[in-house]
Amino acid sequence: MAVGEFLTRLFGLEGQTAVVIGGAGELGFALCSGLSQAGAHVVIADVNLQACQKRVRQIEEAGGRASPAEVDITSRASLESLLAEALKVSGRVEMLVNSAGINAGSPFLDVDPDFWDKIFAVNLKGMMEACQVFIAHMKEAGGGSILNIGSVNSHLPLSRVFAYAASKAGVVNLTKNIAQEFAASGIRCNAICPGFFPAEQNRKLLDAERVENIMRGTPMHRYGEPHELVGAALLLLSPQAGSYITGADYYVDGGFTCSWF
Ligand SMILES: NC(=O)c1ccc[n+]([C@@H]2O[C@H](COP(=O)([O-])OP(=O)(O)OC[C@H]3O[C@@H](n4cnc5c(N)ncnc54)[C@H](O)[C@@H]3O)[C@@H](O)[C@H]2O)c1
Numbered sequence: 001m002a003v004g005e006f007l008t009r010l011f012g013l014e015g016q017t018a019v020v021i022g023g024a025g026e027l028g029f030a031l032c033s034g035l036s037q038a039g040a041h042v043v044i045a046d047v048n049l050q051a052c053q054k055r056v057r058q059i060e061e062a063g064g065r066a067s068p069a070e071v072d073i074t075s076r077a078s079l080e081s082l083l084a085e086a087l088k089v090s091g092r093v094e095m096l097v098n099s100a101g102i103n104a105g106s107p108f109l110d111v112d113p114d115f116w117d118k119i120f121a122v123n124l125k126g127m128m129e130a131c132q133v134f135i136a137h138m139k140e141a142g143g144g145s146i147l148n149i150g151s152v153n154s155h156l157p158l159s160r161v162f163a164y165a166a167s168k169a170g171v172v173n174l175t176k177n178i179a180q181e182f183a184a185s186g187i188r189c190n191a192i193c194p195g196f197f198p199a200e201q202n203r204k205l206l207d208a209e210r211v212e213n214i215m216r217g218t219p220m221h222r223y224g225e226p227h228e229l230v231g232a233a234l235l236l237l238s239p240q241a242g243s244y245i246t247g248a249d250y251y252v253d254g255g256f257t258c259s260w261f
Contacts, residue, residue: 011234011240015090016039018041018096019093020097021098022045022073022098022101022149023052025046025101025199026226033058034233040095041067041089041090042064043082043085043089044068045068045071045082052070069086073130079130079133093138094143094144094145095144095146096130099149101122101149104163105160108162124167124170127174131174139185143186145189145238146187146190148175150168150175150191151171152193152195154169154249155193155251171191172193175247188236190249195257196218197226218256219258220254224253
């Protein structure tokens with residue numbers, strides 16, 4: 001078998017539909033691009049519709065297929081509409097990626113309980129509801145694959161991001177719990193836990209002291225590039241390459257979670 005054919009059989013997503021919530025963001029869009037290049041039609045869903053439309057044009061210019069959809073992951077009705085919209089593509093959604101996320105930092109005694117709720121509403125409760133809505137469809141359709149975006153905070157609580165870190169610990173726990181409940185229904189659920197990839201939601205937190213600590217704690221001594229998440233995402237989402245992988249929390253972090261200095 002030729003190399004191209006072998007890789008296509010393992011990772012090809014031709015004819016499949018992927019919904020990426022938070023798809024207009026920096027990491028979410030890198031995942032949209034990768035899924036599209038592997039052949040999937042990608043529904044780029046985000047609270048920011050204009051950004052989705054811009055991202056769709058980028059995918060189309062690169063020869064891929066995508067459509068924009070406005071969604072607020074904190075609203076059940078909005079998630080139900082997103083599923084209905086995505087089903088218009090081919091009547092089936094094989095993949096869901098949960099990449100919406102927000103962050104804010106402060107010392108513990110200054111943590112605003114209302115903001116804590118807001119972070120949990122997007123990062124964890126919203127993810128849980130998105131999983132409920134799409135799993136109901138996937139179960140009826142005979143299977144599917146979900147990829148949730150955690151963080152190195154899922155494993156290690158980083159200082160000054162209490163709500164974010166706790167929500168991301170919840171993401172891995174939720175992922176594993178969903179994996180065990182729906183394995184028999186042909187639904188796999190995995191998480192990617194990225195290290196440090198400067199983006200809109202975390203750039204303001206990266207002061208000089210934090211950057212120095214991050215670089216010291218990352219054995220590769222550099223930030224990640226969004227496209228470096230794509231290989232792991234295709235492995236976990238692909239029904240061929242990832243067929244026996246569920247409940248995994250896969251760290252793409254330049255070695256951050258294995259270092260101790
Ligand atoms: N960038 C990093 O270093 C890093 C590291 C670890 C984990 N993560 C996680 O990766 C994911 C993507 O983050 P990013 O770095 O690309 O940030 P980003 O800010 O570029 O993207 C986040 C996206 O989520 C969208 N969003 C926010 N609230 C929403 C809502 N209520 N409904 C729907 N969409 C909403 C935003 O509009 C944005 O497009 C997040 O879950 C984040 O926590 C990022």
